[in-house]
Amino acid sequence: MDEVGGGDVTMERIGEAIALLQSGDAAGARRRFDELWAAIGEDGDAFHRCVLAHYMADVQDDPHEELAWDLRALEAADSLTDARVQQHHATLAVRGFYPSLHLNVAAAYEKVGAPDRARTHLAKARAHTDALGDDAYGEGIRGALDRLEERLAAEAATGAR
Incomplete structure (x- = not known):
């Protein structure tokens, strides 16, 4: 986008x-x-x-x-x-928007203290990562998904939020 x-x-x-x-x-x-x-x-x-x-x-x-x-x-x-x-x-496909869009929704849910909703959107983002290219943008989104997943796991482990 x-x-x-x-x-x-x-x-x-x-x-x-x-x-x-x-x-x-x-x-x-x-x-x-x-x-x-x-x-x-x-x-x-x-x-x-x-x-x-x-x-x-x-x-x-x-x-x-x-x-x-x-x-x-x-x-x-x-x-x-x-x-x-x-x-x-000409190269755009709607499916390619979803990893970023769901990542952003997941991160926002994390910020407002709704980790379960964040995990739901994280899973939806992951379900669309096959639409990402093997380029800097795709790697950036995948990396951000990994970091969010790590934060959510750490919060769950410590009982935060």
Whole structure:
């Protein structure tokens, strides 16, 4: 979900906001994401909603708000088709979104103190890892899943949360 292009003005604007976030301007990115969300709306294009909500979660200060945005991204992905995402980039498949989306939901559930729900989404993320490439992105997601699994196991062992 990192590539932006294809003549889609909304995706170009989302990409600009992502660039703000990646440059360290989380407040500026959040303002842009807010404006874009208002324009797209709850019933707007599922691809736009998925990508925007995925990144909007990253600029939340409150872990419950982060979780809400991660769940919005996942919900939008559930209504996507490969044909729609391939309008953005020919190599994309919706299945490839799920490892990252479920990882983010799992991590957010961990933050809000819901380890059982975190484990559920961790398992869902793992069920889709075959959609990841053998590249830096895929290795990054797999590594993050491993680290989350280790934290959840340690919390369970110590009775934390």
